Amino acid sequence: MTATIAAAGTGTTARAGVEVRLENLRRRYGPITALDGLSLTMAPGELVALLGPSGCGKTTALRLLAGLEDADEGRILVDGHDVTGQPANKRGVGMVFQAYSLFPHMTAWQNVAFGLQMRRVHAAERRQRAGEMLELVGLSGYANRFAHQLSGGQQQRVALARALAINPKVLLLDEPLSALDAKVRARLRDEIRRVQLEVGTTTLFVTHDQEEALAIADRVGVMQSGRLEQLGPPTTIYSRPASAFVAEFVGLTNRLPGTVARGAVDVRGTRLPLVQTDVPDGPAIALIRPEAVSVLGDANGASGPLVGTVIATVFLGATSRVTVDLGDVTVLTQLATSEAAAHPAGTRIRLAIRPDPVLIARDQPAGEHR
Amino acid sequence: MGAFFLVPIAAMFEFSTRGPTDASPRTLSAWLSIAQTPELSSAIIASLELALLTSIGMLVLLVPTMIWVRLRVPAVSRTVEFLCLLPLTVPAIVLVAGLAPEYQWISLNFSDSILTLGFVYLVLVLPYAYRTLDTGLAAIDVKTLSEAARSLGASWLTVMLRVIVPNMWVALLNACLLSVAVVLGEFTIANLLNYENLQVAIALLGRANATVSIAVAVAALLLAFVLLVVLSFVGRPRSGVGRLEEEGLSGFGRQLGGGLR
Numbered sequence: 001m002t003a004t005i006a007a008a009g010t011g012t013t014a015r016a017g018v019e020v021r022l023e024n025l026r027r028r029y030g031p032i033t034a035l036d037g038l039s040l041t042m043a044p045g046e047l048v049a050l051l052g053p054s055g056c057g058k059t060t061a062l063r064l065l066a067g068l069e070d071a072d073e074g075r076i077l078v079d080g081h082d083v084t085g086q087p088a089n090k091r092g093v094g095m096v097f098q099a100y101s102l103f104p105h106m107t108a109w110q111n112v113a114f115g116l117q118m119r120r121v122h123a124a125e126r127r128q129r130a131g132e133m134l135e136l137v138g139l140s141g142y143a144n145r146f147a148h149q150l151s152g153g154q155q156q157r158v159a160l161a162r163a164l165a166i167n168p169k170v171l172l173l174d175e176p177l178s179a180l181d182a183k184v185r186a187r188l189r190d191e192i193r194r195v196q197l198e199v200g201t202t203t204l205f206v207t208h209d210q211e212e213a214l215a216i217a218d219r220v221g222v223m224q225s226g227r228l229e230q231l232g233p234p235t236t237i238y239s240r241p242a243s244a245f246v247a248e249f250v251g252l253t254n255r256l257p258g259t260v261a262r263g264a265v266d267v268r269g270t271r272l273p274l275v276q277t278d279v280p281d282g283p284a285i286a287l288i289r290p291e292a293v294s295v296l297g298d299a300n301g302a303s304g305p306l307v308g309t310v311i312a313t314v315f316l317g318a319t320s321r322v323t324v325d326l327g328d329v330t331v332l333t334q335l336a337t338s339e340a341a342a343h344p345a346g347t348r349i350r351l352a353i354r355p356d357p358v359l360i361a362r363d364q365p366a367g368e369h370r
Numbered sequence: 371m372g373a374f375f376l377v378p379i380a381a382m383f384e385f386s387t388r389g390p391t392d393a394s395p396r397t398l399s400a401w402l403s404i405a406q407t408p409e410l411s412s413a414i415i416a417s418l419e420l421a422l423l424t425s426i427g428m429l430v431l432l433v434p435t436m437i438w439v440r441l442r443v444p445a446v447s448r449t450v451e452f453l454c455l456l457p458l459t460v461p462a463i464v465l466v467a468g469l470a471p472e473y474q475w476i477s478l479n480f481s482d483s484i485l486t487l488g489f490v491y492l493v494l495v496l497p498y499a500y501r502t503l504d505t506g507l508a509a510i511d512v513k514t515l516s517e518a519a520r521s522l523g524a525s526w527l528t529v530m531l532r533v534i535v536p537n538m539w540v541a542l543l544n545a546c547l548l549s550v551a552v553v554l555g556e557f558t559i560a561n562l563l564n565y566e567n568l569q570v571a572i573a574l575l576g577r578a579n580a581t582v583s584i585a586v587a588v589a590a591l592l593l594a595f596v597l598l599v600v601l602s603f604v605g606r607p608r609s610g611v612g613r614l615e616e617e618g619l620s621g622f623g624r625q626l627g628g629g630l631r
Contacts, residue, residue: 068517088520099511101518105536115522
């Protein structure tokens with residue numbers, strides 16, 4: 001039997017993305033619960049990034065979807081079909097791994113053609129499609145090279161082409177950029193997104209790198225202890241985090257003590273609205289983004305709750321992160337590098353806090369930055 | 371170091387080419403008579419058959435087991451290692467004491483062929499083969515490669531034969547070479563169980579015709595040496611850019627996996 005695979009070369013759409021639903025997935029390893037009732041629905045053609053610290057269950061979720069592990073409970077539906085009990089080789093899922101996974105004894109071309117061979121695709125079609133896939137990832141000139149003759153980034157691009165060559169229902173990316181250096185990583189990240197948009201395959205991307213997740217995904221799911229803490233567009237995740245964990249995991253956060261009263265929190269003389277609606281009145285820790293803290297100007301000889309001394313400046317390129325000692329607590333602020341240069345270490349400056357809605361985390365000490 | 375090995379071999383070769391008397395000229399008659407000594411020929415053939423059988427048995431038994439243990443039940447890898455290394459600690463004479471009744475039963479009820487020694491030789495080569503294969507498996511990321519192949523639609527058999535085995539074939543050749551060397555050099559068990567393999571035949575021949583006996587011993591050593599040289603060439607990593615091939619496998623991988631789609 002010869003399977004027919006739709007053309008998916010450059011500029012054409014391989015398969016309309018399918019809906020993927022994970023329903024109440026649970027997975028335990030002995031006493032450890034890796035997934036604790038994870039539910040997630042991915043729209044056709046959507047790229048969802050699962051983000052979280054090591055051990056939060058994001059890779060387990062991906063492996064369950066790939067069929068590389070079995071769920072203890074729950075269902076996995078791909079395009080409306082229950083694939084929970086299906087073995088990995090029957091799921092039609094393409095996967096790119098964190099570790100380099102090209103078959104070392106095969107050339108790039110042979111690697112890409114492998115999945116098609118498993119599907120008994122005719123040799124001529126296989127040759128054409130493997131060539132198209134390599135062209136899609138910009139490596140058509142590297143078809144005859146073995147894995148050891150390719151750089152890390154090139155290997156991952158071939159792995160992406162290999163995963164896409166089988167015209168998968170779902171594309172799974174398990175931290176595919178983590179072994180690469182920063183520059184290659186950023187370039188390949190953009191390339192993965194370009195290719196994903198081009199082929200339109202529903203994609204689950206697992207990473208612990210918040211910048212990567214926010215940059216590449218249509219929606220980001222932040223996981224903790226086997227549960228999905230928040231799922232939403234990157235802008236929402238960053239600017240309206242649903243929990244203190246999300247706020248602290250995604251981006252740096254100042255933890256400043258304040259007092260909650262009548263639905264707002266007073267932080268060093270600035271009244272800020274609350275994201276949460278159920279916060280009782282009393283002392284609390286407000287989580288404030290560095291970019292919500294600005295510098296009003298020098299404050300030589302002056303005093304006040306938001307007057308402090310610059311103790312460190314970290315150059316980040318276009319912006320710099322400035323650490324200010326307010327006496328009882330340190331505050332991070334993110335400024336344009338030219339502005340930061342005007343306030344070297346030792347300078348007394350006056351800060352202001354933008355009145356954006358803030359989250360409250362009351363059970364942990366103040367003065368830390370996460 | 372080379373002299374340590376070469377001097378005795380040269381001395382053996384010198385002895386095997388001596389004539390009947392001190393005054394006789396050098397002769398290769400002892401070497402030429404190897405093929406003309408029926409007992410010796412049959413012993414050589416039997417030993418080669420045993421080497422082949424043992425190697426095949428070792429590969430069939432160990433390779434899938436070790437890959438499976440590594441992938442699916444890594445918790446038992448220590449137990450498997452212990453079992454495979456155990457024969458090293460048991461002296462051949464003790465092994466024979468335990469095996470003698472078994473072989474008596476086998477020769478009475480099953481077969482008295484010398485090839486039945488393959489069972490015990492399989493046990494004998496386990497420690498060497500296990501270590502070699504384990505090193506070969508450790509050199510590749512078996513888990514990731516097999517998961518990648520599985521996600522691309524490969525069955526477990528295909529994963530093993532077309533993805534794992536082609537990437538550890540140097541280790542497989544090494545394991546086979548060691549097995550062949552152990553089998554060709556084995557004397558104690560065959561002798562005590564009254565089978566005539568190469569080493570037993572050499573020993574028996576040594577009582578009647580010492581020069582032929584030594585010639586055979588040198589020939590066996592040369593055979594092992596040739597095998598090592600062949601292996602060192604075959605085992606070299608390939609270099610350079612491969613040629614685009616129509617099918618999805620190349621070189622040794624294609625030979626191994628070609629018929630298993």
